[in-house]
Structure formats: C-alpha cells, structure tokens
Amino acid sequence: MTEVRRVAVMSPQTEAARHGRAPARPLTELREQTAVGEVLILTLMRAQLRLAVSLLVVFGCLLGGMPLLFALVPSVASVEVGGMPLPWLLLGVASFPVLVILAVVYVRQAEGNERDFIELVERP
Amino acid sequence: MIPVVAVVLVTVATILIGAYGVRVARTTSDFFVASRAVPPLWNASAISGEYLSAASFLGVAGLVLKYGVDMLWYPVGYAAGYLVLLVLVAAPLRRFGAYTIPDFAEGRLDSIAVRRVATAFVLVIGWFYLLPQMKGAGVTLSVLLGTPYWVGVVVVGTVVTANVALGGMRGITFVQAFQYWVKLTAISVPAIVLLMHYQADGRPDLVTPEAPVFARTTEVDFDVGTTFDVDETVTVDASGTVDGLDVDGSVTLEPGRHDVAKDATLVFPAGAPVPHDVDIPRATSVAWARPFGPIGALQEHPLFSTYSLILATFLGTMGLPHILVRFYTNPDGRAARHTTVIVLLFMGGFYVFPAVYGALGRLYTPDLYLTGATDAVVLVLPTRVVGGLLGELVAGLVAAGAFAAFLSTASGLLISVAGSLSQDLLRGTVADFRKGAVVAGAVAVLLGLGVSRFDISLLVGWAFAIAASSFCPLLVLGIWWRGLTAPGALAGTLVGGTAASGAILLTMGGYGGSGWPETLLAQPAAWSVPLAFLTMVVVSHLTAHRVPADLGSKLLTLHTPERLGLGRAWRA
Numbered sequence: 001m002t003e004v005r006r007v008a009v010m011s012p013q014t015e016a017a018r019h020g021r022a023p024a025r026p027l028t029e030l031r032e033q034t035a036v037g038e039v040l041i042l043t044l045m046r047a048q049l050r051l052a053v054s055l056l057v058v059f060g061c062l063l064g065g066m067p068l069l070f071a072l073v074p075s076v077a078s079v080e081v082g083g084m085p086l087p088w089l090l091l092g093v094a095s096f097p098v099l100v101i102l103a104v105v106y107v108r109q110a111e112g113n114e115r116d117f118i119e120l121v122e123r124p
Numbered sequence: 125m126i127p128v129v130a131v132v133l134v135t136v137a138t139i140l141i142g143a144y145g146v147r148v149a150r151t152t153s154d155f156f157v158a159s160r161a162v163p164p165l166w167n168a169s170a171i172s173g174e175y176l177s178a179a180s181f182l183g184v185a186g187l188v189l190k191y192g193v194d195m196l197w198y199p200v201g202y203a204a205g206y207l208v209l210l211v212l213v214a215a216p217l218r219r220f221g222a223y224t225i226p227d228f229a230e231g232r233l234d235s236i237a238v239r240r241v242a243t244a245f246v247l248v249i250g251w252f253y254l255l256p257q258m259k260g261a262g263v264t265l266s267v268l269l270g271t272p273y274w275v276g277v278v279v280v281g282t283v284v285t286a287n288v289a290l291g292g293m294r295g296i297t298f299v300q301a302f303q304y305w306v307k308l309t310a311i312s313v314p315a316i317v318l319l320m321h322y323q324a325d326g327r328p329d330l331v332t333p334e335a336p337v338f339a340r341t342t343e344v345d346f347d348v349g350t351t352f353d354v355d356e357t358v359t360v361d362a363s364g365t366v367d368g369l370d371v372d373g374s375v376t377l378e379p380g381r382h383d384v385a386k387d388a389t390l391v392f393p394a395g396a397p398v399p400h401d402v403d404i405p406r407a408t409s410v411a412w413a414r415p416f417g418p419i420g421a422l423q424e425h426p427l428f429s430t431y432s433l434i435l436a437t438f439l440g441t442m443g444l445p446h447i448l449v450r451f452y453t454n455p456d457g458r459a460a461r462h463t464t465v466i467v468l469l470f471m472g473g474f475y476v477f478p479a480v481y482g483a484l485g486r487l488y489t490p491d492l493y494l495t496g497a498t499d500a501v502v503l504v505l506p507t508r509v510v511g512g513l514l515g516e517l518v519a520g521l522v523a524a525g526a527f528a529a530f531l532s533t534a535s536g537l538l539i540s541v542a543g544s545l546s547q548d549l550l551r552g553t554v555a556d557f558r559k560g561a562v563v564a565g566a567v568a569v570l571l572g573l574g575v576s577r578f579d580i581s582l583l584v585g586w587a588f589a590i591a592a593s594s595f596c597p598l599l600v601l602g603i604w605w606r607g608l609t610a611p612g613a614l615a616g617t618l619v620g621g622t623a624a625s626g627a628i629l630l631t632m633g634g635y636g637g638s639g640w641p642e643t644l645l646a647q648p649a650a651w652s653v654p655l656a657f658l659t660m661v662v663v664s665h666l667t668a669h670r671v672p673a674d675l676g677s678k679l680l681t682l683h684t685p686e687r688l689g690l691g692r693a694w695r696a
Contacts, residue, residue, distance in 0.1 A: 027688065027690075030680065030684070030688075030690055031690055033676040033677070033680075037676075038676065041676070041679055041680060041683060041684070044683055044684070045604065045679070045683050048683065049604055051211070052211040052212055055211050056208065056211060056212075059204070059207060063200065063204060063434075064431075064434060067197075067415070067427055067430045067431060067434070068427075070415035070416065071415070071416065071427050074414070074415075076415075077413070077414040077415055083327075085193070085331065085413055085414075087193050087414070087415050088193050088196070088413070088479065088483075091193060091196035091197065091200055092193075092196050092199075092476065092479045093476055095200045095203075095204075096200075096203060096468075096471070096472030096473075096475060096476065097472065099203055099204060099206075099207050099468050099471075099472065100465070100468050100469050100472060102207060103206075103207055103210055103464065103465045103468050104465060106207075106210060106211050107210075107461050107462065107465055110211075110215070110461065111458065111461075114458075114685045117684070117685070118685060118687070118688060121688060122688075
C-alpha cells in the first residue's frame with residue numbers, strides 16, 4: 001500500500017511572510033511592482049539606455065564629426081580614392097555600411113541585456 | 125513612348141494590388157493596420173518602399189546637381205534616422221502596442237489633450253511631407269508627357285486618394301513591399317548603364333576648374349518663364365520672347381541678367397558656358413565638388429545649417445506618422461528591431477545611387493542649371509546620355525521608379541492623415557476613414573499646386589524638422605523618462621512643433637530676412653529640438669504630481685520582453 005503523505009500547500013508569499021525569509025521570485029516582485037521590482041525594471045532600463053546612448057555617441061562622432069572635419073581640414077576634399085574625392089566616398093558610400101554595422105552591434109547587445117534580464121527574473 | 129507605358133503599368137499594378145487588398149480588408153482594424161502576420165523581410169521591404177519617396181528618388185540627385193557633395197547629408201540623414209529609431213524607439217514602442225503616435229501619447233500619459241496636440245502635428249507633418257510628393261508627381265509627368273505641372277499633381281493625387289480610400293492598409297503593405305524592389309531596380313540599373321557610358325566616353329574629368337559648359341550644340345526649351353545670368357557673351361539661336369522682345373533667329377546675349385518667357389527656345393553652341401537660373405549659384409566644378417561649396421552662396425553659415433539639417437533628419441524619422449504604424453505589424457519587440465536592421469540595409473542599398481545622377485548631370489545635362497529644373501535630372505539623364513531603344517527602356521525604368529516613389533509614400537502618408545482625421549475628428553469607422561482620405565487628398569493636391577518652386581528634398585527636410593521638434597521629444601522622454609507628465613508633454617510638443625513650423629512657414633514666405641535670423645529660420649532643428657526637450661522637462665518638473673498613476677505598469681509594458689508577460693499592451 002502506498003503511503004499517503006500530507007503536504008501543506010502555500011503560496012510563496014505566505015511562506016515567506018510566515019518565516020520572515022527572503023522575498024519571492026523576482027518575477028513576482030516585478031508583477032506586483034514592489035520596491036524590489038522597481039529596482040529591477042530600472043536596472044534594465046538603465047542598461048538599455050546606456051547602450052543606446054553609447055551607440056549614439058559613437059555614431060555621432062563618426063558621422064557627425066565629418067562636417068567639422070571638412071570645415072577644419074579642407075585638404076581632405078582634394079584626396080581621391082579610386083577616382084572619387086574622399087568626401088563623396090565617405091558620405092555617399094561609406095556611411096551606409098557603418099550604419100548597418102552599428103545597428104547589428106546594437107541589436108546583439110540589446111538582446112543580450114534582455115536575455116540577462118530574463119534569466120535574472122525567472123530565477124526561482 | 126516607353127516611359128509613358130512604364131508609368132501606366134506601375135500605376136495599374138499599384139491599383140490592382142491595392143484592389144486585391146480590398147477583398148481582404150473587411151473590418152475596420154484590418155483596414156487600418158494590416159494584421160500582424162507580416163514577417164520581417166516583407167515588413168522591411170514595405171517600410172523601405174514607403175520611406176523612399178520622391179525626395180529620395182528624384183530630390184537627392186537634383187540637390188546634388190545643384191549644390192554638390194553637401195547635399196549627401198540628406199540621404200545619410202534619412203538612413204541614419206532609422207538607426208536612431210532602432211536604438212531609442214523601435215522595441216519599446218512595439219511593445220506598448222500603440223498604433224500611432226497620438227495613441228502612444230494618450231496611452232502613456234492618460235491624457236486626451238496630449239492626444240489632440242499629437243493628432244494636430246500628425247496632420248501638419250503628414251501634409252507637409254505630402255507636398256514634395258505632389259511636386260515630384262508634377263515634375264515627372266511634365267518631363268514625360270510635357271503636361272503642365274498641375275496635371276501631374278491632380279492626376280497622382282486622385283489616383284492615390286482613390287487607392288487609399290478603397291484599399292486601406294492591407295493592400296498597401298503588398299504595394300509598398302513590391303515598390304521597394306521596383307525603386308531599387310529603377311535607380312540602380314540606369315545608374316549602372318550611365319556609368320558604363322561614362323566609362324565608354326573616356327571618363328571625362330568631372331572636377332574641372334571651369335563652370336559647366338554645353339558639350340555640344342544644345343537646344344533648351346523653357347516650359348516656364350525664366351530669369352538667368354550670363355557671364356560671357358554668347359550668341360544663340362532664339363525663338364520666343366527674350367528680354368521682352370519677340371525674336372526668331374540669332375541673338376547675342378551680353379553678360380548680365382536676361383529673361384525668357386514661357387515656351388521660348390534657345391539653341392546654344394558647343395563650348396558655350398551654361399548661364400544659370402538666378403536662384404542657382406554658379407560655381408566651378410572644383411568648388412562644386414568640395415564640401416561647403418555652392419551652398420555657401422545661399423547659406424551664410426553653412427556649418428551651422430549642415431548640423432541643423434543633420435539633427436532634423438537624424439531625429440525626425442521616428443516622428444514621421446507613416447513610419448511608426450508599420451512597426452505595429454511586427455509580431456513583437458525583437459522582430460521590430462530585426463526589421464529595422466534590414467531596413468537600414470535596404471536604405472543603404474538604394475542611397476548609394478542618386479549621387480551618380482547628380483554628378484553625371486553636371487556633365488551631360490547642364491541645361492538644367494539654366495531652366496532651374498534640377499529635380500528632373502534622374503528622369504532626363506538616361507535619354508540624353510544613352511540613345512536609342514536602350515535609352516528609352518532605361519528612361520521608362522526611372523519613370524516607373526519615380527512614380528512608384530511618390531505613389532507609395534503619398535499613400536502611406538495619406539493613410540496616416542486620413543486615419544487621424546477619422547479617429548480623432550470623426551467616429552473612426554471605415555466610412556469615416558474614406559471621407560478622411562478624400563479630404564486629406566484634396567488638401568494635399570491644393571497645397572501641392574503651390575510648391576513648385578521649392579526643392580523636393582528641401583520640403584522633406586522641413587517635414588523632418590517639424591517631426592524632430594514635436595514627436596522626437598515626446599517619444600524619447602515618454603519611453604525613457606519616468607518624470608514625464610501630461611502637461612509637460614503637451615507644452616513641449618506644442619512649443620517645439622509650433623516653433624519649427626512657424627520658422628519654416630516664414631522662410632517659405634520669404635520673410636526670413638538675412639544673416640543669422642535667416643539661417644536660424646531656414647533650418648530650425650538646431651534650436652527648436654532642444655527648446656522642445658527643455659520645455660518638456662521643465663514643465664514636467666513643475667507638474668511632477670501629474671505623473672501617471674500606473675507608471676510602473678507602463679514601464680513594464682515598454683521595456684520588458686513579451687515572454688515575461690509583465691506588460692499590458694495598450695488598446696485603443
């Protein structure tokens with residue numbers, strides 16, 4: 001005959017409150033928007049914002065630095081690459097692959113941030 | 125003949141594909157936003173197709189022809205705006221679930237007032253962006269068929285309005301995706317053919333120390349009365365009214381200002397320097413090819429104006445009404461990001477080509493400097509350089525592309541404007557949408573008739589400046605700043621958008637003045653964008669008690685991956 005064991009079924013919150021132990025899963029903290037939950041979401045937001053801003057700064061310097069470069073170093077205009085003046089090459093051709101590369105880098109990092117967050121939050 | 129056939133084919137194809145869409149678009153929500161079953165590659169094609177407007181297809185080349193390398197900031201800016209959109213807005217906005225910017229404004233701030241202001245600017249930006257499309261239509265039909273400018277505007281305006289009113293969004297998704305590939309083919313193939321001819325021609329030096337000259341005897345037909353400056357005495361064969369006198373035969377033009385009436389024809393001898401329309405600065409090719417070249421004649425502070433333009437285009441993309449709606453057709457935030465990366469790839473693939481036309485135009489169609497019709501260079505160059513049947517076919521291809529360009533963008537814009545009109549001013553039913561489409565189209569046509577003297581890309585740049593000054597702060601602060609309040613958002617959007625719009629209207633009306641005031645008004649983004657952000661932040665701080673109550677829930681919706689199930693996507 002199999003033994004019947006009695007098990008008390010309680011929600012993790014009750015369990016925690018009763019034993020004064022560490023709070024419930026991060027996911028619950030988030031869902032219920034507790035103080036801990038708020039810290040969690042802000043951490044994610046800050047990580048993503050920091051990533052976005054650093055990327056924009058790099059991109060701003062690369063692309064946005066060009067007018068300044070052209071203004072301060074006029075001899076750049078006389079340099080020719082493959083028969084094309086350098087400013088034409090930089091603006092008309094090279095800037096587009098740069099944008100795509102920055103975009104791919106961003107998506108990789110942003111998804112990485114989200115994966116980390118999911119791991120953190122789904123931890124039992 | 126072939127170009128006309130090509131144009132008719134593209135138009136008919138667009139209408140048919142749109143009509144197919146009608147069969148599927150039954151309910152209002154299908155009507156407004158294609159069901160979210162659109163895979164990233166399709167979506168990216170559709171976004172690119174819609175985004176590449178007359179400004180990209182015709183305008184960039186026209187500006188490069190006129191002002192040289194400085195104008196390449198337009199295509200770079202158009203593309204870079206997508207990168208900014210990707211990193212700041214793409215995934216959170218998709219997660220929030222708002223169809224449109226006014227939806228986002230209302231959902232994020234729990235305020236109808238902000239929604240109303242947002243709607244107002246959707247209309248302003250939408251109509252503003254429609255103007256260059258109308259101009260593109262007018263120019264294209266006038267080049268192809270010789271029709272007066274207004275015919276193109278009215279015909280295309282009517283076709284687009286009918287297509288939108290009948291097919292809504294679903295048909296449009298197919299149409300836009302198809303049109304990206306049409307446009308890419310239409311810009312790249314002729315460019316390659318032109319380059320091959322340039323090569324066969326012995327690659328004449330483009331960067332000469334002289335101003336443009338007529339390479340061979342050239343007949344120049346003036347479709348509108350034109351005033352131009354002659355620098356060296358030249359004897360032409362004229363017919364029509366020149367300097368107020370009717371002539372038919374040899375005329376000697378002394379250095380100075382001259383004018384010809386509509387329908388005049390001047391034949392210039394080979395080797396004669398090309399007189400320039402009074403609005404077009406004359407420059408040696410060396411100066412033209414350098415940064416801060418001819419534009420310096422028109423802009424007193426070219427470095428500032430360049431940066432202002434950069435700011436407008438980089439920050440304005442996210443605020444364009446017809447762009448954000450496309451994001452909703454992605455299944456989730458991750459897909460929204462992936463779609464945007466593909467869009468950047470597609471943009472780059474397109475934007476390397478317009479400069480080819482602008483540069484070769486200086487060599488092969490310098491008469492455009494005289495007639496002032498620089499925006500037509502993409503259409504005119506193929507037949508001029510490549511003779512015979514191949515030339516006709518290639519010309520047909522570019523004509524098809526130009527048509528695809530403004531058909532698709534105008535459709536997308538019209539949907540946004542009509543959608544806003546019907547949802548916020550009427551009751552939001554399908555019938556209301558149709559009414560909205562007709563009204564929006566009619567206004568666009570009427571306004572479009574008045575803008576023929578402005579460069580296409582210039583008009584678009586202004587639409588971007590308004591978007592950057594009104595919606596960019598709203599979106600960026602709404603997504604990333606917890607402290608944004610409804611009064612803050614309202615004040616910022618209103619102040620920034622009105623400042624930019626006002627400055628631009630003054631410039632268009634010629635009230636800009638000169639010196640710094642003129643520069644600041646002509647490209648307002650450099651000051652109107654910071655002004656908007658500042659206003660939003662300051663007013664939000666002053667009304668800090670008005671932060672939305674369920675902010676936490678909203679942040680979860682915006683920022684957490686969908687699979688965690690923490691968000692509650694906002695529904696109208």
